[in-house]
Ligand SMILES: [Fe+2]
């Protein structure tokens with residue numbers, strides 16, 4: 327308890343903040359979250375689908391797991407890209423501790439991009455794949471919980487329901503047109519990630535189309551797989567363009583965890 331007239335210390339302020347903060351999104355109704363169009367409702371819906379797909383990935387093996395991972399990636403990467411370009415900049419603008427809050431989340435996104443890029447390069451049957459899948463699953467769960475329990479309730483405090491609905495519609499629009507695959511070399515912050523959006527979305531979505539055709543028409547599989555590899559190489563080159571690697575802060579530029587991941591890879595091989 328703070329004595330009357332005295333200044334509460336940081337620990338006390340954190341405790342007051344914890345007690346007065348909005349509850350997690352999980353415990354709120356759609357109306358409390360601002361209605362069906364609200365960013366918070368849209369986020370919670372995607373996170374529920376994420377949890378379901380993570381369970382399918384954990385319970386399956388071989389081609390069934392590969393198919394579940396593909397569905398998971400198509401959900402996760404556009405969702406995260408739209409957060410990084412649309413939602414976190416707003417959070418930084420309206421909250422005094424927005425920098426600190428979003429940086430942790432961007433680090434989780436960066437780690438997922440790096441680990442998933444390694445997963446794409448790891449051959450089927452390698453024991454490293456199971457380790458990567460489980461680390462990606464743990465990171466994605468932690469990211470969704472951080473958002474539902476901390477970041478998004480804080481945003482809810484700062485914005486009106488109308489603003490949450492407008493932000494939700496913008497986020498959805500960006501999510502529909504965003505890149506669909508991991509890109510560990512582009513910045514997780516503007517301007518790099520915004521500049522990377524269009525070229526990488528075109529390349530990723532073309533590859534998604536080729537992969538679908540290869541699955542539906544086995545006779546075309548060789549041609550489609552070859553073309554998809556060429557597009558992957560182009561995307562890899564695009565990621566290295568310096569303007570796409572520029573973030574607002576050094577800590578949000580790519581490659582921060584590459585050394586750690588490479589170290590883990592070396593230990594595993
Ligand atoms: Fe999210």
Ligand SMILES: [Fe+2]
Nearest residue numbers: 406409469473
């Ligand atoms: Fe996220």
